[in-house]
Amino acid sequence: MIHLPLAHLLSEPVGVSHYVMVGAVLFTCGVLCMATKRNALGVLMGIELVLNGANLNFIAFGSHVLRNDANSLGLDGQLISMFVIVLAAAEAAVALAIALNYYNNHDSIDVDRADELLG
């Protein structure tokens, strides 16, 4: 019988590791999205995915239902995710305003065409 990595997750009751897996998948999707999208709005969506993956981790690590030992993050985890939600909103607002300003000047929000400054 072949032992797939992480296969044991399927037979276990739902715990922290399941949530962390979903968080990792979200993070990976987000990073892929940031790396491959040419549209600035698509990149921003990727960033939101990454932030939400991290948030899911915080909530899973902070939950007493999933992990009730001394190593739990406790309320800290939930507090951090609240702050991150607010920060993500602020960051999205600023980034969208900047993208709009860029569109007004360049008639496009294709990040590949942002090449006048040679980085």
Place this chain on the structure above:
Amino acid sequence: MNLHTLVDSLLSDTLETSLPLFRPELALCGTIVLMLLVRVFRCDRLLPPFLLAFAGSVVALWLALPAEGLASWAAISPQEIFTGMLVHDTLSAYVRIFLLAFAVLFVVLTQLTGIADRENGQDFYTLVLGATLGMCIMASANHLLTIFLGIEMASVPSYVLAGIVKGRRRSSEAALKYAIYGAGTAGVMLYGISLLAGVVGSAHLPTIAHELAALDISSMLAPGGDSSTVMVLALGGLMLGVGLAFKLSAVPFHFWCPDVFEGAPAEVNAFLSVASKAAALTLLVRIGFGLGFVHETPHATLATNQPPAAIAQVSTTAQPPTTFAALKAEGIVNESTADQPLSPVRNFFVVLVALMAIVSCTFGNLAAYGQTNIKRMFAYSTIAHAGFMMMAVAAAVALLGRDPSQSQAAIAALLIYITIYLFMNLGAFAVVAFLRNEMQSEEIEDYAGLIRSCPMTAVMMTAILVSLIGLPPLAGFWPKLRVLQSLYEAGGPLMITVLVIAGLNTAISLVYYLRVVKVICIDPEPDTRGPISLGFLPAAYILVVSLPVIIFGILPDKVAQWAEQATMHLF
């Protein structure tokens, strides 16, 4: 502990201990709110935004200065405020004074160059003061949440500042690049923080250090040990490093820096290269010392009232305060032996920071050669200097386990470096900004023969450039010497390699700084350029900002004394 005593201890901790120590930041918050209200009630004719911003930053600076003179710093013991979210010690006090003094000088500069006019003055100063507030939080962060919050509070206004000049293609492109890189690295850093906090079970830096020491990483790394936890920790640490490296513009996360510096106005560049770098370096020190050293800090406050650090996790079994004391005592006993529980953490940090410092310093200096735009050249110069300053942090953390007093000397070197760097870079960007207003150009070749049209500015710019190289009669020499000295003290093959590369880099940097000096002082003046007159106030400003480069070069003792006082009681 019932709810009533909990609320009582929280209230007394907040009102009696934390808020008085947080007054400078509160003054900044008040100024920001006032500035926005003034616009809402349309009294900006009576109260121009410049006056408000200037008054606000001066008040904040005045509140940050110790009442009984700098010598009273000896009495400040490290103290956690806001239930362990921030820490107030001499390092944060020093960096806060530094940041607020920079804010005062910067507000004056923007008024003189006219970048913040009546139209967008409120926006500009709100963003500047907001970013300064975030940097103050970065400098005193003691919790993974405040680290992230501080970085974001400093970054998000900076994205807008980079594109503050409307209708310019390059400016908007710079802002877009900065915002996308910044938001992306912040996301990766947050994921790293979540991994670290989740594995260790706390987000409070001293508690993390305590837990890491209890984890016994050395035995996990030994053959046959279970290294999966260490791998997750290392991954979390690396991801946290991504966010920090972005703020420090360290290679390989430096791509934004030259583009943003070229596209953004020169005044904003001064802000990004001085204040932002200083705050990021202090944060790097905080993380290095927070994770690599079991602090005395927690039980200093825990002993007096109920454990504020544990209030957030009071529903679980809070860490009993005595374990910190016990571990500290144990830590001191172990301090001389080689196999300390936290030495793998320190080694990881030191190798990472040292490698990034070497690459940043070398890359920055090499890439600065071919630049024709002065702002772009200064961007690479900033990358190189940030690399040099990171070397001091690496040396400090490497020395932490062996020789705390030498480690403090390395931090003092870093503080002297950022202080002198303030005058050098603020002066340089002020010159660039004033000359841009006069001749609408930021190309190096257009500065030809400047010594004949405005001699004072040219002389000051030359002094700043020579000081940036680090030649002896000028101020830039002393911090470099001290950093090299700390690297030598740290010893070991890695640190000696860093030392040699740092020395070589100083020689490399000679060429591109002196090229600008040659253009300014020797090249003939072009016929097409009209007369340049900066006016009295701009010339006076340049003189005031860059004179310390000469004064501190001849009399470096004063800055050294401040920095040593600021680091004497770190632990």
